[in-house]
Structures are given as structure tokens and as C-alpha cells.
Amino acid sequence: MRPVAILISGRGSNMSALIEAASADGFPAEIALVISNRADAPGLANAQAKGIKTLVIESKPFGKDRAGFEQVLQAALDAHRIEVICLAGFMRLFTAEFVQRWYGRMLNIHPSLLPSFPGLDPHGQALRAGVKISGATVHFVIPETDAGPIIMQGAVPVANDDTADTLAARVLGVEHQIYPQALRLLATDGIKIDRDVTTNTAGVDANDCLIAPTVI
Numbered sequence: 001m002r003p004v005a006i007l008i009s010g011r012g013s014n015m016s017a018l019i020e021a022a023s024a025d026g027f028p029a030e031i032a033l034v035i036s037n038r039a040d041a042p043g044l045a046n047a048q049a050k051g052i053k054t055l056v057i058e059s060k061p062f063g064k065d066r067a068g069f070e071q072v073l074q075a076a077l078d079a080h081r082i083e084v085i086c087l088a089g090f091m092r093l094f095t096a097e098f099v100q101r102w103y104g105r106m107l108n109i110h111p112s113l114l115p116s117f118p119g120l121d122p123h124g125q126a127l128r129a130g131v132k133i134s135g136a137t138v139h140f141v142i143p144e145t146d147a148g149p150i151i152m153q154g155a156v157p158v159a160n161d162d163t164a165d166t167l168a169a170r171v172l173g174v175e176h177q178i179y180p181q182a183l184r185l186l187a188t189d190g191i192k193i194d195r196d197v198t199t200n201t202a203g204v205d206a207n208d209c210l211i212a213p214t215v216i
């Protein structure tokens with residue numbers, strides 16, 4: 001089983017969904033470590049309550065010295081023999097060098113159907129654009145923020161009276177489904193990256209990489 005580190009900055013509900021899924025018999029990856037770049041991240045207590053080792057590596061003291069922060073982070077990942085990183089609401093950008101080092105082994109989740117609405121306030125962006133469907137995306141991390149080869153998406157309808165908060169809550173439900181499924185696909189070699197595009201391997205079809213509402 002591949003040892004996975006989950007990186008968080010806050011609430012950690014996606015972290016909890018990953019921990020929960022990985023605790024089931026037969027899940028092909030082990031959540032070995034949760035790292036937060038903020039000591040006050042509420043998710044830390046949840047991880048500890050579930051018996052997962054946690055570490056805090058405060059990024060604030062490093063200021064703009066991203067490489068300095070990443071050196072400490074990489075040492076922790078090495079010490080725990082981590083093979084896969086899942087970013088789960090981790091609100092700190094990486095250097096291109098760090099991303100390259102973890103290319104194909106670092107996943108992120110973003111609450112929109114990428115490439116639409118990357119960055120901040122994705123739900124506000126979706127509502128302002130008037131889209132009728134939104135959702136969440138799990139993708140491999142590349143140097144560009146909220147971009148990279150897509151592994152899995154989950155879609156939800158947008159209601160006429162949605163606010164950013166109600167849409168966020170609906171999208172979060174599907175996030176909790178697709179992140180464990182995407183990690184399972186990676187850990188079982190159900191996907192591979194080929195020239196910056198994610199492709200499915202034998203036995204995995206498009207439906208394994210999509211959760212979508214029924215459209216009548």
C-alpha cells in the first residue's frame with residue numbers, strides 16, 4: 001500500500017473523507033500522515049481523533065521563501081516514506097521545482113469543473129457566469145494553480161436561488177465522493193499520465209471517473 005500524506009490548511013472535510021475511505025478493508029492506499037501549514041487548522045484534531053499522525057509546518061515564518069518551506073516539508077515526507085500527496089484545501093503555492101519533483105504523484109481537489117473557475121471564489125464565479133451545472137475536479141498538480149491533467153470530476157446542478165454557500169455545500173458532497181475514488185484509481189494504477197493528459201488503463205472507463213446528475 002502506498003503511504004499518502006494529506007496536506008491541509010483548514011477544516012479538512014476532504015481529508016476526513018479520504019481517511020474514512022482508506023480505513024475500509026481493501027482500500028489500496030494508506031493515509032500515513034496529515035500535514036498542516038497552519039497550527040490552528042481545525043482538521044488537525046479530526047485527523048488525530050482518527051488515529052492519524054499529524055505534523056504542523058507553519059509556512060508563515062517562511063514568508064516568500066517557498067523553497068525554504070518546501071525543504072522542511074520534503075524532509076518530513078521523506079522521513080515518512082510518502083509516495084503520494086493529496087492537497088485538501090491546502091492554501092499555499094509551491095515552486096515549480098517541488099511540483100516537478102512530485103509530478104504524477106501529487107493530487108489536488110478544486111470545487112469547480114476545471115478548467116472553468118480556477119482560483120478564489122469558484123462558486124461566486126460560477127453563479128456570476130450563470131452556469132447550470134457545476135462541480136468539483138481532482139487533478140494532478142502542475143505549476144499553474146488549479147490546473148493540470150484531470151483524473152475525476154463530479155457534477156451537481158446549480159439551482160436558480162443558489163448562493164455561493166448553498167452551491168459550495170452541494171459541491172462539497174460530491175468532493176467527498178470523488179477524492180477517495182480518484183486516489184483509488186491512482187493507487188491501483190487505473191490511470192496514467194501521458195504527455196500531460198490523464199488516461200485510463202484497461203478495465204477503467206469514463207464512468208469510473210465521473211459522477212453526474214441524471215439529466216432528463
Ligand code: GAR
Pocket residue numbers: 008010011012013014015043088089090109110111119136146172175
Ligand atoms: C474544498 O472545497 C476544496 O475543494 C477547496 O477548499 C475546500 C477545502 O475544504 N480547495 C480549493 O479551493 C483549491 N483551490 P476542506 O478543508 O473541508 O476539505
